[in-house]
Amino acid sequence: MKNTKQQQKLSKLIDARLAKLKLPQEPSLLYDPVRYTLSLAGKRVRPYLTLVACGICGGEVEEALPAALSIELLHNFTLLHDDIMDGAEKRRGKPSVYKKWDANTAILSGDAMYAKAFKQLQAYGRDDNYSKEEYSLILDLFLDSAEKVCEGQGYDLMFETQEDVSIEQYLEMIEGKTAALISGALTMGAAVAGASSEQIHELKYTGKKVGIAFQIQDDLLDVIADPEKFGKKRGGDIVEGKKTYLSLLALQRSEGKQHQQLTDLLSAESNTKEEIANVISIFRSLNVIEDTKSAMEYHYQEAIDHLQIFGDSTYKSEITEFFNRLISREY
Numbered sequence: 001m002k003n004t005k006q007q008q009k010l011s012k013l014i015d016a017r018l019a020k021l022k023l024p025q026e027p028s029l030l031y032d033p034v035r036y037t038l039s040l041a042g043k044r045v046r047p048y049l050t051l052v053a054c055g056i057c058g059g060e061v062e063e064a065l066p067a068a069l070s071i072e073l074l075h076n077f078t079l080l081h082d083d084i085m086d087g088a089e090k091r092r093g094k095p096s097v098y099k100k101w102d103a104n105t106a107i108l109s110g111d112a113m114y115a116k117a118f119k120q121l122q123a124y125g126r127d128d129n130y131s132k133e134e135y136s137l138i139l140d141l142f143l144d145s146a147e148k149v150c151e152g153q154g155y156d157l158m159f160e161t162q163e164d165v166s167i168e169q170y171l172e173m174i175e176g177k178t179a180a181l182i183s184g185a186l187t188m189g190a191a192v193a194g195a196s197s198e199q200i201h202e203l204k205y206t207g208k209k210v211g212i213a214f215q216i217q218d219d220l221l222d223v224i225a226d227p228e229k230f231g232k233k234r235g236g237d238i239v240e241g242k243k244t245y246l247s248l249l250a251l252q253r254s255e256g257k258q259h260q261q262l263t264d265l266l267s268a269e270s271n272t273k274e275e276i277a278n279v280i281s282i283f284r285s286l287n288v289i290e291d292t293k294s295a296m297e298y299h300y301q302e303a304i305d306h307l308q309i310f311g312d313s314t315y316k317s318e319i320t321e322f323f324n325r326l327i328s329r330e331y
Contacts, residue, residue, distance in 0.1 A: 006318050010061065014047045014072070017065045022117070033109035034116075035077050040092040045326075046181050047072040050189035052322070053203055055315035059193025064121040067188040070142060073117035075181055078149055080110035085157065118142070118228060124192070124258050136189045141200075145184025152176020179211020191256045202306045209303035213327055216296040219242060219244035221329065223280050223287065235276035241266060246278075246288050246294065253286045287323055300327045 024032045047068035054064035064205055072182075083096040084103050090096060098106040122227050124130045124138050127259050133231070155173035159165050176278055186203040223239045223246060237244050265271065281288050303323065312315050 004318065004321065006314070007294070007322065010051045011046050013062065013065060014044050014068055015041075017069050018072070018097055020068070023116075026258070029101070029105060030108055030112055033080075033101055033105055034113055036100070037080065037091075037097060037113070040094055042092060044072060046075050046185040047117045048227040048322075049182065049207075049319070050112070051188030051191075052315050052319045053186040054193045055189075056203075056310050056313060056319065057190045057193035057195035057199055059195075064189045066120045066193050067138060067142075067318050070117040070120040071145070071181060072187060074115050074142070074146060075118065076147075077110045077113040077117065078112070078153075078181075080106045080157040082153070085153070098312075114146075120128065121317075123203065134191065139186055141187045141191055145180045145188075148176040148180035150176075151178060152178070165243050165248060167252065170243065170245060170248055174212050174215045176206055178215045179208045182211045182214075183207030193288050202309050206306045208302045209299045209306070209325055210326070211298050213299035213303065216245045216292060216299065217327060217329065219246055220289070220292050222294065223283065235271070235280065237270050238266065238279050240278050241268075246283055249291065250283050250286050250288045253288070255281065257299075258282065296327070 001308055021038070023034060025031065031234070050068040050071055051061040051064050054067075055061050079091060080097050083091055083098045084106050087098075088096050089099045097109060100302045101109075121135075121142060124135045148188070152175065153171050154176075155169070156177055159173065183204045184207070185203070187200050190200045190203050195200075198253065219237065222244065223235060225234065227234050233239075249257070250262055251266075261281065262282050265275055270277070271279075300323070306317060307320065
């Protein structure tokens with residue numbers, strides 16, 4: 001996904017701020033993994049959204065840099081812990097901290113990143129331009145995001161051993177695990193700009209819906225994307241036995257022998273290419289793929305609709321275009 005000039009400009013502000021982050025040299029076992037993680041430059045989506053949200057609400061984007069940095073550190077903290085829970089050996093194409101060092105180091109370094117994330121927000125507590133109430137709101141939005149991410153991860157862990165998971169439960173999990181940090185990024189940027197409670201509410205809803213749409217799209221791409229372009233083997237979620245929007249919808253719709261066949265294939269310890277193709281064939285026969293596309297488009301449109309309270313501006317156009325590109329990934 002190609003970045004716009006505005007996104008490149010804001011990304012440079014974020015990278016410059018990250019470069020100024022003061023990390024002690026010792027204990028090296030604690031801080032070297034933090035430096036390593038931050039050097040694996042991701043897309044910086046969440047801090048970018050924080051700055052854009054600040055701009056949409058009439059604020060100076062530079063004022064939102066501490067909030068942007070805090071949400072990026074929080075995001076990376078969750079990734080370190082996620083990799084341990086998933087046993088993931090790679091992160092952004094490089095060895096994960098869990099693999100390069102060990103699980104204990106990854107836990108500890110993740111905790112340090114969480115503390116550093118929280119510390120960034122002290123800038124607003126020391127700034128006379130922000131009242132105690134405004135500072136408290138920024139902290140509350142940060143902590144709410146952190147709490148919901150943990151809840152989402154908790155549901156995800158529960159669902160691994162829970163046989164019957166409804167679509168509604170799955171969406172609740174996504175709302176925490178995927179969408180919470182997007183909502184947090186947007187609402188914190190708005191709060192820094194002194195946005196109204198209505199504006200903050202609408203941006204929170206937008207973030208939730210974009211996060212849900214993005215995760216549903218990710219589930220969809222696992223079965224329809226070109227593996228070479230997507231960078232993952234087709235049906236990877238099927239092989240790993242992950243509960244996805246498609247698999248849950250298919251289990252809900254299938255009956256009799258087809259339901260038993262699908263259950264057996266999805267719960268198998270491993271699947272051949274032919275078995276993966278059989279699962280995808282069942283998805284198609286139940287119209288799951290098309291209806292998943294429709295669900296993704298519905299949640300995305302809901303997100304865009306809730307931006308309508310904001311007046312036209314460069315930043316509104318920027319975020320709308322960004323969401324369009326995000327949700328229009330085709331492989």
